[in-house]
Amino acid sequence: MRQKKDYEPKNAISLWRKEGIKKLVVELEKSYETQAGINHVDGLNIPTPESVKEIIDSFFKLIFPGFVGDEPVISPSIEYYAGSIIERLCDRLAEQITRSLRYQCVLDNCEDCDCTWKAEQITEKVLEALPETRRMLKLDVQAAYDGDPAAKSLDEIILCYPFIKAITVHRIAHVLYLEQVPLLPRMMGEWAHSVTGIDIHPGASIGESFFIDHGTGVVIGETTEIGNNVKIYQGVTLGALSFSKDERGRMIRGTKRHPTLMDNVTVYANATILGGKTVIGKNAVIGGSTWITASVEEGTVVSHAKPELLFRKNNE
């Protein structure tokens, strides 16, 4: 019987460690060539997840000061607080937008545009939109308070509701999407998806006073249009019904594939609404776990016709 020793890599060095690793490195180098397309060796500088995270953090500090970070924010120094965050955010954001634009330029063989300059313009646009973004987000926070009896205060909503993270990131990413910035807005949306379980494509157009309760599993597709005062619960999908294909059988990209929700619509948990021609009329209420693939008239309440359940005694 051998004694159980602690793990000792030095004694355990096998022939493979000496020769195998060398061989593997060569194999991998070959793989980077033959299986190209999933590596960026000698590639462009593309946006990095770390920068995306830093950019989002800075936006949160500017939009909800005093709610994030360990330091209290006080009015005599608010100018320096906001100013220093904006200065740094400008650099970071402009750099990541530049990377994103240049990435697309190379794909498109575009040679005569100045990505750096364009990125600077877009950065300004996004930052100048901040006061308006704050106005929109305040309405969203209020909608959450009005829509959830479990909410005790506006502050609780900002501190505790995953929806706030998702909608804040979305309202910024959507501006970048409209400016046709590739990669970066999707990366921002996926950061929010990862921490909240709410998957909103930056292309979706979302009106004022929006609210998603709980949120896990919500999917809102690229061409979705949402009016004002819309409320959505966990697990709701606003998705595509089927995909059009061109004469060569390839999917057609860029058409309206996702539904439209008019003002004051409520969609309860786990409902699925599909299709680019599906319009849910004003004030409609879509019941939980329903499956909707056609338009619903204004003011209609849609629910399961009957539970259709089978009850039997256990051990029968």
Add this chain to the structure above:
Amino acid sequence: MRQKKDYEPKNAISLWRKEGIKKLVVELEKSYETQAGINHVDGLNIPTPESVKEIIDSFFKLIFPGFVGDEPVISPSIEYYAGSIIERLCDRLAEQITRSLRYQCVLDNCEDCDCTWKAEQITEKVLEALPETRRMLKLDVQAAYDGDPAAKSLDEIILCYPFIKAITVHRIAHVLYLEQVPLLPRMMGEWAHSVTGIDIHPGASIGESFFIDHGTGVVIGETTEIGNNVKIYQGVTLGALSFSKDERGRMIRGTKRHPTLMDNVTVYANATILGGKTVIGKNAVIGGSTWITASVEEGTVVSHAKPELLFRKNNE
């Protein structure tokens, strides 16, 4: 054709960088005043997400020693291990509870209570509950092992099951909730929601030997009551059916809105059980993807009456 240069912020400095940022800072300052309510400039010290995370980490170290952290835990030094974690946890927890209580005091114009002293009392209560919390959690771990044939050992459950993170945080946050601490228990619950996809409101009352398998998308509302030996699967909602409103049309907060599950109930994946008057009787089994808005008698098995599916050949 211009050459593609690397991003050079220094050369790209536009007029906006010089003048626009100054203007934006002024606009933002104004927005902090006009759009108040979503910033805490000159506000109270509210609990911070970083502290919440640190507090949760410390609880995990005390409850599951040897399962977290890189250092092994050995009996001769266990006193120092536990003692040093508790000392620090006391400070952190008392501080965050104080912040939470004082926040509520100011909202309520309460002037004569001593939040610091109250926070100290609550901190002691939560910490003194730790041995009992460990007893409860051991039963939960065992319930998970008994309930999932894929589980190979108790250790695998502690290391790999998101449910363990969610229920551990819940059992601590629920004590804080019962002591009427605002903000902090909800922030703890949302930390767990973010990493597990399991959304348990700290108000929910949950009996012994509980188990949630997989867990993503589970929602358990504030006034839910759950007995002993209850088992739940992914995507299950224990939610509110509709919200009562007062004579001014505002939602009434604080009533029993969520269902009651008696002992030994099992609820399969994606079932939805709604309403404060809905009681699922002992030993009942609720089938997957069902929609329940009324009470279910003891020992009943509820399932879809028939699949109601349409089968057709592809390309027909």
Add this chain to the structure above:
Amino acid sequence: MRQKKDYEPKNAISLWRKEGIKKLVVELEKSYETQAGINHVDGLNIPTPESVKEIIDSFFKLIFPGFVGDEPVISPSIEYYAGSIIERLCDRLAEQITRSLRYQCVLDNCEDCDCTWKAEQITEKVLEALPETRRMLKLDVQAAYDGDPAAKSLDEIILCYPFIKAITVHRIAHVLYLEQVPLLPRMMGEWAHSVTGIDIHPGASIGESFFIDHGTGVVIGETTEIGNNVKIYQGVTLGALSFSKDERGRMIRGTKRHPTLMDNVTVYANATILGGKTVIGKNAVIGGSTWITASVEEGTVVSHAKPELLFRKNNE
């Protein structure tokens, strides 16, 4: 009226802080003995979440160079880039596999195996599989591009699709699972589950050109078998129908409990497919939100028979 002071732990030190903590430490020590099984005091070195995260990061750097990390990767130094990551990964991976194997050895009272040596062999196997893993993952990335009209490029998929994180971790963890490594592959899978909402058990066998869109809430059980060119949407469960028990009422572990999906199957959002004998035939399409507990023939399209919804005017 007392003045609201900042929190001052020094002044707030109560008797409990002096005596109570000592008593609590003793209580906890007792609890580590009486409630054993949920602590590892004097226990084995088990794998740590931190190491699991580091191992996964290294695999991502090797598989998708240039997509992760802040530094660009260039061909002249690719040998050093890959070599240095592999060297360190070898050590980390071998150590965590050793810990996992030794853990099982002690459980099984196995005394004559050399876990360190075995771990070294398995480490080599996993690393030597890297070029093949990259080949498989390139097909998965392509399947995502072909399957989602919202995808603008292969790079967007690698940078933004949670599915890529989930399938990359799965393809590595599955190799460890086949080598019967306990704990570690499940911990890797749960890391992916936590950041993506996609819960794939490392035991599941998954063919080429797989794609999961959105992903939140997907559960793929241990004994699931999936063919080539299969596409799955958010909220899909491939689960167990019921659990066989032995003559003493304990669940039988290790049988085929989860379904089989043949080549070219598509499963739309929130469908549930259950049972070890359930086989979904080639080219079948399973509609969203369906509930399937029996086999489906080749080329069949399954959908809700009719919407069975009730429409009424609001305020009626």
